Amino acid sequence: xxxxxxxxxxxxxxxxxxxxxxxxxxxxxxxxxxxxxxxxxxxxxxxxxxxxxxxxxxxxxxxxxxxxxxxxxxxxxxxxxxxxxxxxxxxxxxxxxxxxxxxxxxxxxxxxxxxxxxxxxxxxxxxxxxxxxxxxxxxxxxxxxxxxxxx
Numbered sequence: 001x002x003x004x005x006x007x008x009x010x011x012x013x014x015x016x017x018x019x020x021x022x023x024x025x026x027x028x029x030x031x032x033x034x035x036x037x038x039x040x041x042x043x044x045x046x047x048x049x050x051x052x053x054x055x056x057x058x059x060x061x062x063x064x065x066x067x068x069x070x071x072x073x074x075x076x077x078x079x080x081x082x083x084x085x086x087x088x089x090x091x092x093x094x095x096x097x098x099x100x101x102x103x104x105x106x107x108x109x110x111x112x113x114x115x116x117x118x119x120x121x122x123x124x125x126x127x128x129x130x131x132x133x134x135x136x137x138x139x140x141x142x143x144x145x146x147x148x149x150x151x
Contacts, residue, residue, distance in 0.1 A: 022049060023042075023049060026085075033085050040070045041078050045078075045082070047066075048088075056079065060075055102115060103116075103117070121139060125138070
């Protein structure tokens with residue numbers, strides 16, 4: 001296994017809180033979409049959140065240390081279900097995704113502000129009005145595009 005895996009007891013309180021909040025959000029989305037929340041499903045979610053596994057085989061390894069009765073078929077079904085609800089992205093490593101996109105603004109004093117898309121839109125709207133870019137118009141959308149530099 002990878003040597004970069006961090007045991008949950010070594011996480012900071014902030015990391016533990018973030019993991020718990022993400023877990024609760026995923027479990028609520030499962031319930032909202034009609035899935036049962038079972039102990040094996042919770043175990044798979046915990047393993048991914050705590051260890052950032054790169055394959056089903058790695059998840060199986062960690063699950064077997066917790067509960068040998070959870071089989072690989074249960075793990076695959078849980079991964080497919082998490083992907084179906086948009087909580088999981090399969091690339092080179094399984095990562096549970098944020099169900100709600102937020103904009104994080106870091107200040108020079110180290111403070112981080114987490115804004116919803118609506119809050120961010122309001123910041124842009126008011127900032128553009130103050131700077132004189134808008135005169136009563138409402139912003140419909142904001143996109144980030146990679147454009148060639150003017151050099």
